[in-house]
Amino acid sequence: MVAFWHFSEQLFTEMVAFWHFSEQLFTEAVLMTLIPFAWLRALSPWLRPLRALVARAWLREADVDQVLQWLHPAWRLNRVMALVCAREWVAEDMLALTLRGNGNARNWQPGQHVQLFVEQAGVRLSRSYSLIAVHADGRIELAIKRHAGGRLSNYLLDHLAVGEVLELGQASGTLHWPQQASSGVLLLAAGSGLTPLLGLLRQALAGGFNAPVTLLHYVRKRSQRAFSLELQGLLAQYPNLQVRWAISGEEAAGDELSGRFQASHLQGLTGSSLLLCGPHGFVASVREHWAGELQAETFSLPLAVSAASASATPLQLQFKRSQLQFSGDNLSSLLEQAEQHGLRPAHGCRQGICASCTCTLLSGVVRDVRSGALFNEPGQAIRICVSVPQGDVLVDL
Ligand code: FES
Numbered sequence: 001m002v003a004f005w006h007f008s009e010q011l012f013t014e015m016v017a018f019w020h021f022s023e024q025l026f027t028e029a030v031l032m033t034l035i036p037f038a039w040l041r042a043l044s045p046w047l048r049p050l051r052a053l054v055a056r057a058w059l060r061e062a063d064v065d066q067v068l069q070w071l072h073p074a075w076r077l078n079r080v081m082a083l084v085c086a087r088e089w090v091a092e093d094m095l096a097l098t099l100r101g102n103g104n105a106r107n108w109q110p111g112q113h114v115q116l117f118v119e120q121a122g123v124r125l126s127r128s129y130s131l132i133a134v135h136a137d138g139r140i141e142l143a144i145k146r147h148a149g150g151r152l153s154n155y156l157l158d159h160l161a162v163g164e165v166l167e168l169g170q171a172s173g174t175l176h177w178p179q180q181a182s183s184g185v186l187l188l189a190a191g192s193g194l195t196p197l198l199g200l201l202r203q204a205l206a207g208g209f210n211a212p213v214t215l216l217h218y219v220r221k222r223s224q225r226a227f228s229l230e231l232q233g234l235l236a237q238y239p240n241l242q243v244r245w246a247i248s249g250e251e252a253a254g255d256e257l258s259g260r261f262q263a264s265h266l267q268g269l270t271g272s273s274l275l276l277c278g279p280h281g282f283v284a285s286v287r288e289h290w291a292g293e294l295q296a297e298t299f300s301l302p303l304a305v306s307a308a309s310a311s312a313t314p315l316q317l318q319f320k321r322s323q324l325q326f327s328g329d330n331l332s333s334l335l336e337q338a339e340q341h342g343l344r345p346a347h348g349c350r351q352g353i354c355a356s357c358t359c360t361l362l363s364g365v366v367r368d369v370r371s372g373a374l375f376n377e378p379g380q381a382i383r384i385c386v387s388v389p390q391g392d393v394l395v396d397l
Helices: 002-023 037-055 061-071 151-158 191-206 228-237 280-288 334-340
Strands: 080-091 094-101 113-120 123-134 139-145 165-168 185-190 213-219 241-247 273-278 293-298 315-319 324-328 358-363 366-368 380-383 387-389 393-396
Touching: 037 061, 080 139, 080 228, 094 151, 094 165, 113 151, 123 151, 123 191, 139 151, 139 191, 185 191, 191 213, 191 228, 191 273, 228 241, 273 280, 280 293, 315 334, 324 334, 334 387, 366 380
Parallel strands: 185 213, 185 273, 213 241, 273 293, 315 393
Antiparallel strands: 080 094, 080 165, 094 139, 113 123, 113 165, 123 139, 315 324, 358 380, 358 393, 366 387
């Protein structure tokens, strides 16, 4: 049996070499036609034997991917590649994308988030985006908000074309529609925090949820009320739905609320379960005024330590596998400090969301800047993008 696998491995390696040679003989245009994109999803289950061989380290995933990629640029053994099918502006500064995956997405749900990767001039950029829809035919929807100076968001909004292929990470996140919500659900979103909540709202309404639902979206300008046409349509279709906007950068009119979140905005809103998504400051101030059931997701970090209230304390940082030790401080994250000293740890969102920077804490104490919680258990997994050392620290990196 072992001899057989050894022979298969050798054969496969030779096939890779042959295909690699052949690849140079054909143009990309010809290769694109070898397998239609629509087949990739249907063929994905047939790759299971190869996945098993890779899992046992009898084949290298990179070699398998090379062959699959030769057959179609979006085909991979495990990695999620997605074809851009449609683009639609849903606000002045937000673009909705419809993508079709290659069959490697595993149990994705609206309201979760995925990491999106784009390579530009040799630099791999990435950012986390929420899933607004996950269709049974493999299509998904994301929405990208423009960030001033944001390399990735500006590229996606201004240059990404229908027909291009992007890479996505696997979906993660636990935000979900409340199970016990007969007395109603309240959704509070600020800016692009609307996107996961809209995904859950669409799914709940389509699934027959008929208790009262109120969506309150905070924006700076009226032109940033994303998906307003769709929301008007949902309002007309579902009498249990109420949608309101709060405007902070223009004078509020009609039934709009004025300014950023304040406790009085909660008055008169029905719903005993609250779903909340927005920047850290927004989420923190709503939390202060809500005593009921709550799920929250935030997409920005609090300041690690207020510059006014803290001064840098020198400490020793040690990165075991990199055999690096240097003098650091208690003001910035382990990821930032490692990068400043030449390390290139794997990372994605830099916001504590995607888990791609997770490392093992071997000794010392770190503070998670999202919650303020301290971690000091040796062997504990920490996300180094949101972990600030509180003393000498040893990390398995
Ligand atoms: S980089 Fe995403 S959790 Fe740290």
